[in-house]
Amino acid sequence: MTVTLQDFLTRLDREIRAEADWGEVARYIPELAGIAPDQFGIAVATADGGMAMAGDAEKGFSIQSISKVFTLASVLGRIGEQIWTRVGREPSGSRFDSIWQLETEDRPRNPFINAGALVVTDELLTGRSPQDALAEILGFVHTAAGDDDIHIDREVAQSEAATGHRNIALAHYLMSCGNLHNAPELVLGTYFHQCAIEMSCVQLALAGRAIAGLPGAPLVLSRARARRLNALMMLCGHYDGSGDFAFRVGLPGKSGVGGGILLIAPGRASIGIWSPGLNVFGNSHMGTRAAEALTRETGWSVFG
Amino acid sequence: MTVTLQDFLTRLDREIRAEADWGEVARYIPELAGIAPDQFGIAVATADGGMAMAGDAEKGFSIQSISKVFTLASVLGRIGEQIWTRVGREPSGSRFDSIWQLETEDRPRNPFINAGALVVTDELLTGRSPQDALAEILGFVHTAAGDDDIHIDREVAQSEAATGHRNIALAHYLMSCGNLHNAPELVLGTYFHQCAIEMSCVQLALAGRAIAGLPGAPLVLSRARARRLNALMMLCGHYDGSGDFAFRVGLPGKSGVGGGILLIAPGRASIGIWSPGLNVFGNSHMGTRAAEALTRETGWSVFG
């Protein structure tokens, strides 16, 4: 790039704030429905150990489905690749909360749709309480980000527990198929709490360094495992908008319905983006545009 | 790598030939059904202009669905991104010859499943005859590979035309939905012939150089377009086995039912692989294993 990364982010923030269409905030989680959509933050942790940022980069938000990456990493660290007997690794071609494939297939398509994430959380509950499972996920995040202040917003968790009927349906359906080993209530309680982890863009960028394989990142997972997580994020990280995201952005990423995106430029950078207005696929509208602008400017697309 | 690429390929060829399970040859195209599954070739065109190869790297085979990449590149060159109004860019989550999604969706999910490829071929037929359309596809391949000897095996094309009832069904279904603009017979004839292009691993590796963005590659498509083709190949290039291929190999690729794989390491190499025995997804069994071994050895995975 001809300008510094920091200069680019500052300009990007200014340009985005001049936009009119920010998408719509998710309505189905009451605690999130009241958030103003026209907010934006970005933070980029680079291979040289630096951190560039702009906008609301230090403001906390609900990471929601981005937590699926951290939970999966925890489970892979604990039981390794045998998790793939319970969940697939293929794009589902369906919405994030889709249930119909469970009726004809023996396992959820991938760990990033809700059905698959519930199975991963269920696996983490094997032989431990929800409190211990959540402590393990938070511990992974604390170590990965190097920040013990990251915590769960219990009001968001309770808000979702009271209204998350689609997820409750998924958990009981999985139970009826024999692909849930713990009581659905325990799995759902753990899942709603992991989704309610609150992080800022800066914290997210820091937590992603190991997945990006940046020098000096905390040793929370092996390079081979990071590589596989990136493959999964590229193929399945944005649900049935994953193809569009790959086409436009060209980097692995995982979105959350709170408007966050964890974006990985392998070997180069770990990026946290947040803007709560969503597009039709349930991914951050302005966050996706920012990711696209960033890779255009930096040439970080893995596709050349 | 600690050994030279050529040494590695030679060793890989030897190791693969010691294997027992080569998968099964596709039975539904009579001309291909008689081919021995236990054949293997690989060719790697590198950024320095070199070419390493091993096994049956110069033996011709039917590229089949790999032709979809070349046809799409031709169409993009002609009409640009407006092709996306007629075909999507998302993984389908279904088999390569699946028809059910056409019943509820307005366009095929992506240009690499058969339904989508038929639409792309139909687009190329706008205002020109099947002969001219095939000449355009072949011309693209000739220029990209720098080899005018590449040709169509008409016996394979006729074999498929006589037995390809699934594809005939897809074309007429698309026609009934208004997403085919030319007579199904013309589209199918063109499609069966483009699939019957015969190439060797070496020719395939040469033809992929522009997509890999290798220095000195023929100027058949822009870097931005190559990047997007790679994104499409990564997300959709191996049908409902794309997630598994990305997870294991970590490079964009496109498979053909003839056992070929065009594999792209952006900025680094263009690779042609061939082994006619297939796995359950209809992708080359041993070819996938070779691709996996190659990226493990070279560290070329785009995922770090």
Added chain:
Amino acid sequence: MTVTLQDFLTRLDREIRAEADWGEVARYIPELAGIAPDQFGIAVATADGGMAMAGDAEKGFSIQSISKVFTLASVLGRIGEQIWTRVGREPSGSRFDSIWQLETEDRPRNPFINAGALVVTDELLTGRSPQDALAEILGFVHTAAGDDDIHIDREVAQSEAATGHRNIALAHYLMSCGNLHNAPELVLGTYFHQCAIEMSCVQLALAGRAIAGLPGAPLVLSRARARRLNALMMLCGHYDGSGDFAFRVGLPGKSGVGGGILLIAPGRASIGIWSPGLNVFGNSHMGTRAAEALTRETGWSVFG
């Protein structure tokens, strides 16, 4: 009834002609697209050998899918119940021209959706030419109706052959599944011609007497077989509108996209109805209302 059947039909015809909404004529068969929707005829053959009628009861129309009943009866007469190894007997829950279930199930759901009807016609072609198969179907109709003047409208058949891409897709898909034994072109040609049989309401009512089990009806099928045909018509005769038809009318019936309905009151009457405007399910809009009024007046519903 307190009035005679003839008086009721005369009044019904008058009331229907005062209506404003006649539905829409099918657009996808060019020869049928030009027909005025606001036409209506009804004919009722009763157990006492009488015939009451009103409106355009003697005007010929294209029976289309009603022909599926006669073809099935012919096949049952020839090979008996073994046809059920190739086609099911359950409502499909989908549109008449639906294809998606063929992707996961081994046979069409029932003989009255298009996919199932193609299989039945294919069975009739076993060991005979399309000409002979059509002669057999026509022969059945001639005997059943006692009228050798019933014939095929070849212009309608050719119109449909040129534009029936959905049916062409179905035939080739069935072929690819191994559930078509003759060339798709032959099966389709026969099918389009059987659908193009032209009959009037009176001829239809006469042809249905054996299915209704009326005294003195020509012996074209056994009582047990007639009973089973009625069960199939009740469950599947109006595609995904069969439940609504049973709920409102309470009699077995088979509709055609030309606007005809063959309605059976077992032991009591055989009824031919025609009005070319269709409802959302592709069944005659005013014909369904007339059937409903008829059973309300006569108390002929089989449901009490």
Added chain:
Amino acid sequence: MTVTLQDFLTRLDREIRAEADWGEVARYIPELAGIAPDQFGIAVATADGGMAMAGDAEKGFSIQSISKVFTLASVLGRIGEQIWTRVGREPSGSRFDSIWQLETEDRPRNPFINAGALVVTDELLTGRSPQDALAEILGFVHTAAGDDDIHIDREVAQSEAATGHRNIALAHYLMSCGNLHNAPELVLGTYFHQCAIEMSCVQLALAGRAIAGLPGAPLVLSRARARRLNALMMLCGHYDGSGDFAFRVGLPGKSGVGGGILLIAPGRASIGIWSPGLNVFGNSHMGTRAAEALTRETGWSVFG
């Protein structure tokens, strides 16, 4: 019939007990899993006010899904035909506990699949407690059968509440779609209790007299409503085995997973059958055979 109905039932009972294959008892409700499959009872209430019976006709069993008929009748009596805005009247083409159609359609296909029955029960809960709703259903049954001893087996209800994850999933999914108005826990509690009503074949036959329109039956529903209930039972009463049941038996009926069948011969008889071994569709195996033998002997098929 050349023999009396009673003689026929006695002979039928003897013949059935000589059979070897009784099907399998449903395993997913623990309280029902222990029941011996080789039991059989039948009771026929006729238009002359008589009652013939054989086998275990006075032994109580869990009516399970047969309760859906009584609940629907209660709701129709309360709010009339407006229930059809919340549930359809078409065969679903899917299993009794299927969920996938809820993902693309706005209401369950019919009131006899589990999803539809939950909506009907939810409607009955409008403005009243589960206790009052259950009292209303039981009241309907008591009046219809003329027997106040009919009661709910609370152990079966609790057994199902603890293990009915598929139904719990359906209720929460409906809630997430806005098609459940009361708390899923209340709807499920009511539903599991209505399914746990215990009745004998004799009680069932008595309770069905009004639906059959028998002279002297208690006035629990109008003739028009009875007619429509029969249509629904004929089209949807045996789930995705309804077509086969209509084809073989030719009468409206509703099955329960406890092995019971309520069979209606409009104007002629109301029949209760019980045999707990099930066929692949989840309907009583020997009960279906008995129904088939009964209509063959009596000629009561509505199809002639």
